[in-house]
Amino acid sequence: MSMHIDPVPREARPFQGHRAGLVTRAAAAAIDVGIVIIASGALYLGITAFDFLLDPRNFSAPTPSPGLVYAAGCLLLTLYLALSWTGNGRTYGNHVMGLRVVNREGRGLHPLAALVRAALYVILPIGLLWVLVSGQNRSLQDLVLRTSVIYDWELGPLQPPTDPTQT
Amino acid sequence: MEEPHRRNPSARTVPAAVDAALGAAALATSAAVSMTRLLARAAAPVGRLVMHPPLLNERLHPARVVEALAGRGHLARTSAGADLNRIIAAVVPPVVDEVLDSLDLTALVRERVNIDALVSTIDIAAIIDRMDIDAILRQVDIDGIVRQLDIDAIVSKVDIDAITRQVDIDAIVSKVDIDAIVSEVDIDAIAKRIDVDAIVERIDIDTIVNRVDVDAIVRRLDLVGLAEEVVNGIDLPEIIRQSTGAMASDVVRDARMESIDADVAIARLVDRVIRRRRARRTDAPGEPESRVRVEFPEPTDIAQKQPSPPPGRKPPQQGPRS
Numbered sequence: 001m002s003m004h005i006d007p008v009p010r011e012a013r014p015f016q017g018h019r020a021g022l023v024t025r026a027a028a029a030a031i032d033v034g035i036v037i038i039a040s041g042a043l044y045l046g047i048t049a050f051d052f053l054l055d056p057r058n059f060s061a062p063t064p065s066p067g068l069v070y071a072a073g074c075l076l077l078t079l080y081l082a083l084s085w086t087g088n089g090r091t092y093g094n095h096v097m098g099l100r101v102v103n104r105e106g107r108g109l110h111p112l113a114a115l116v117r118a119a120l121y122v123i124l125p126i127g128l129l130w131v132l133v134s135g136q137n138r139s140l141q142d143l144v145l146r147t148s149v150i151y152d153w154e155l156g157p158l159q160p161p162t163d164p165t166q167t
Numbered sequence: 168m169e170e171p172h173r174r175n176p177s178a179r180t181v182p183a184a185v186d187a188a189l190g191a192a193a194l195a196t197s198a199a200v201s202m203t204r205l206l207a208r209a210a211a212p213v214g215r216l217v218m219h220p221p222l223l224n225e226r227l228h229p230a231r232v233v234e235a236l237a238g239r240g241h242l243a244r245t246s247a248g249a250d251l252n253r254i255i256a257a258v259v260p261p262v263v264d265e266v267l268d269s270l271d272l273t274a275l276v277r278e279r280v281n282i283d284a285l286v287s288t289i290d291i292a293a294i295i296d297r298m299d300i301d302a303i304l305r306q307v308d309i310d311g312i313v314r315q316l317d318i319d320a321i322v323s324k325v326d327i328d329a330i331t332r333q334v335d336i337d338a339i340v341s342k343v344d345i346d347a348i349v350s351e352v353d354i355d356a357i358a359k360r361i362d363v364d365a366i367v368e369r370i371d372i373d374t375i376v377n378r379v380d381v382d383a384i385v386r387r388l389d390l391v392g393l394a395e396e397v398v399n400g401i402d403l404p405e406i407i408r409q410s411t412g413a414m415a416s417d418v419v420r421d422a423r424m425e426s427i428d429a430d431v432a433i434a435r436l437v438d439r440v441i442r443r444r445r446a447r448r449t450d451a452p453g454e455p456e457s458r459v460r461v462e463f464p465e466p467t468d469i470a471q472k473q474p475s476p477p478p479g480r481k482p483p484q485q486g487p488r489s
Contacts, residue, residue, distance in 0.1 A: 017451060
């Protein structure tokens with residue numbers, strides 16, 4: 001026998017489980033991009049330090065081409081998003097903004113679906129703007145993969161959806 | 168029907184010849200009487216003339232002599248009759264007693280009297296009508312009779328079980344109009360007469376409480392559900408936030424709520440620009456079951472689909488629908 005105490009403030013409870021709007025999702029995406037940028041810089045510093053340790057005499061800071069930097073950033077962002085959505089269904093940006101990505105059944109995404117969704121966002125980030133005109137607050141990626149981004153302020157793993165036939 | 172005890176006994180003892188002789192004698196006597204009456208009627212004028220000669224003084228008539236003789240004879244006859252009555256009064260009672268003693272009157276009556284026929288001629292109803300039952304009852308000492316009765320002995324002989332088995336309780340009860348009886352009972356009056364305070368004072372509350380299985384009652388209560396409802400009702404997260412003073416939590420919460428409000432405002436603006444007639448369907452599958460939901464009416468216009476705001480917060484411009 002366990003008791004569930006709703007940690008969500010009362011004023012936010014009516015919105016829980018509903019698809020989020022553009023502002024919240026964009027803010028979460030901005031946080032995620034910032035994190036990836038920071039992580040990329042850290043990665044660059046790490047690689048640079050590794051090169052220095054290998055050959056300190058002939059050391060010179062690596063100067064990757066913009067294309068390589070963009071490609072590496074996109075890859076890193078894709079992996080970050082895919083891994084985050086596969087786990088708790090939320091990236092750190094989602095966590096801060098109280099969002100969660102779920103599939104059409106309200107469950108966590110399959111790793112492959114998460115990877116495809118992350119790639120689609122990296123390739124076509126402007127698809128997020130479809131939330132504005134969508135009658136269901138869905139982005140183009142959501143429409144393609146039948147996913148949803150919902151307000152979910154609860155901490156911890158995703159709760160299994162309630163079976164309507166049992167209620 | 169022939170009745171032997173009424174048959175003439177002489178018919179069995181006297182020969183027919185004697186009866187014939189008696190019949191002949193009776194016939195001769197009757198003829199003689201008729202002849203005598205005829206002769207007396209014919210000789211009546213002669214007798215009157217002899218008894219009352221017209222030429223003689225009345226005092227000298229022979230009829231006076233006859234009357235004098237008749238008076239004397241009457242006197243003698245009456246005195247003889249008185250003597251006879253005295254003799255009869257002295258002689259007859261002992262004789263009758265002797266006769267009765269020698270007879271078995273009971274057997275005689277039983278043999279010769281048809282009692283049934285005699286009783287059938289009696290009008291019992293008329294006799295009862297003539298009786299003063301009330302006067303008879305007034306003379307009866309009912310209390311004395313009852314005092315002499317051994318009620319316990321009588322009751323001990325009564326088979327109560329047998330009587331009870333023969334009584335159809337169901338039939339009796341079915342005939343009783345319980346509603347009518349109850350409708351006549353003044354419940355209010357009865358309740359007013361009950362001294363509730365006295366009853367309560369006589370009740371040992373401690374004994375009753377000791378008998379109550381509190382543990383069983385507690386086990387039957389949904390304490391978890393009750394506590395959950397109470398906690399959700401008092402907005403425990405808000406209390407914790409206020410008590411701990413978590414500034415970071417405040418910032419995050421405010422940022423989230425502001426972004427939600429911005430989502431609603433922008434969506435509302437866009438819907439107005441593109442003239443969306445139907446409300447956005449933002450409900451998604453898989454929401455946790457403990458979430459509090461606000462029921463939204465089915466909108467026909469954007470302006471009609473605002474959710475009920477939580478207490479203490481400004482209503483959003485466009486809220487999610489469930």
